Amino acid sequence: MKAARFHQHGGPEVLRCEEVPDPEPAPGRAIVRVRACALNHLDLWQRRGLDRVRIPLPHISGADVSGEIVDGAGVFSAGTRVLLQPGLSCGRCAACREERDNECADYSLLGYMSDGGYAELISVPVENVIPIPDHVDFISAAAFPLTFLTAWHMLLARAALRSGDTVLVLAGSSGVGQAAIQVARVHGARVLATSAPSKMAAVRSLGADEVFDHYAEDFSRRARAATGGRGVDIVVEHVGEATWDRSVRALARGGRLVTCGATTGYRASVDLRHLFARQLSLLGSYMGRKPELLQASRLLFAGKLRPLIDEVVPLADVRRGHQRLEASQQVGKIVLQPGA
Numbered sequence: 075m076k077a078a079r080f081h082q083h084g085g086p087e088v089l090r091c092e093e094v095p096d097p098e099p100a101p102g103r104a105i106v107r108v109r110a111c112a113l114n115h116l117d118l119w120q121r122r123g124l125d126r127v128r129i130p131l132p133h134i135s136g137a138d139v140s141g142e143i144v145d146g147a148g149v150f151s152a153g154t155r156v157l158l159q160p161g162l163s164c165g166r167c168a169a170c171r172e173e174r175d176n177e178c179a180d181y182s183l184l185g186y187m188s189d190g191g192y193a194e195l196i197s198v199p200v201e202n203v204i205p206i207p208d209h210v211d212f213i214s215a216a217a218f219p220l221t222f223l224t225a226w227h228m229l230l231a232r233a234a235l236r237s238g239d240t241v242l243v244l245a246g247s248s249g250v251g252q253a254a255i256q257v258a259r260v261h262g263a264r265v266l267a268t269s270a271p272s273k274m275a276a277v278r279s280l281g282a283d284e285v286f287d288h289y290a291e292d293f294s295r296r297a298r299a300a301t302g303g304r305g306v307d308i309v310v311e312h313v314g315e316a317t318w319d320r321s322v323r324a325l326a327r328g329g330r331l332v333t334c335g336a337t338t339g340y341r342a343s344v345d346l347r348h349l350f351a352r353q354l355s356l357l358g359s360y361m362g363r364k365p366e367l368l369q370a371s372r373l374l375f376a377g378k379l380r381p382l383i384d385e386v387v388p389l390a391d392v393r394r395g396h397q398r399l400e401a402s403q404q405v406g407k408i409v410l411q412p413g414a
């Protein structure tokens with residue numbers, strides 16, 4: 075099969091589209107013909123190399139996959155249209171047995187320590203296969219799982235979103251941002267967002283009531299003004315160092331800041347007086363649970379959640395896809411298409 079791999083860490087130029095062996099059938103594993111695979115920031119970290127993690131080389135990235143069953147391990151028939159749950163877990167520990175698979179000590183993602191979806195075929199545990207209806211296209215199905223699962227877990231499980239809450243979503247046109255805006259809206263929240271000026275129209279079209287300039291303005295002041303001075307109930311953070319202070323300042327008394335990433339850097343500080351006196355909650359969130367993905371998928375199938383697609387890129391142009399994501403030029407998800 076054809077796959078995009080890297081043999082050493084580095085810039086986009088280390089990605090090579092080449093012929094590699096097909097995955098072998100194995101007990102309990104399905105083989106899926108990949109029809110689409112969305113890019114994530116995680117893919118960039120893998121390609122550049124991580125401090126404390128040794129990724130097996132050569133490596134095929136790609137956590138967000140849709141396609142058709144080739145070998146369904148006796149569970150699914152060939153040709154079944156599917157998306158893949160991106161989380162991998164042991165299935166045996168207490169967390170797994172209690173359906174908190176994202177708290178499993180062995181939790182990992184497709185395409186992280188094992189080969190992922192930048193390829194014509196992928197082998198996955200059969201438990202990760204989720205059939206999709208015919209009316210859901212492969213591009214949307216691939217653009218959906220990781221970001222919507224992340225946003226769902228952040229807002230509902232961690233930040234305990236209630237109808238009527240005001241939610242501020244940072245970088246509303248990013249993968250997690252566009253998902254968070256939609257998940258918050260569909261659960262009855264009022265949504266404020268930040269974005270680059272060139273992307274504001276797209277962010278509004280997703281359902282954000284007000285959009286602030288991510289770079290030029292103090293969005294914490296704008297968020298306070300938009301809430302009559304009160305501040306927001308929830309901030310969805312994934313930017314990190316560059317925005318952290320303003321994100322904390324945007325919170326109302328009793329507000330919850332939930333974070334799933336730090337694309338601009340890991341170092342942040344907190345004025346503890348604000349934390350206790352205003353009874354703030356700072357919450358970490360990582361991926362989400364499989365039952366949450368099944369719940370969210372029902373809204374995808376019903377057309378109530380729609381991943382925003384930036385561009386569909388042939389597998390052979392994977393370097394260009396990485397460059398675009400790395401330069402934050404995208405509005406929504408960049409999706410690779412093997413066989414295109």
Ligand SMILES: [Zn+2]
Nearest residue numbers: 164167170178
């Ligand atoms: Zn486990």
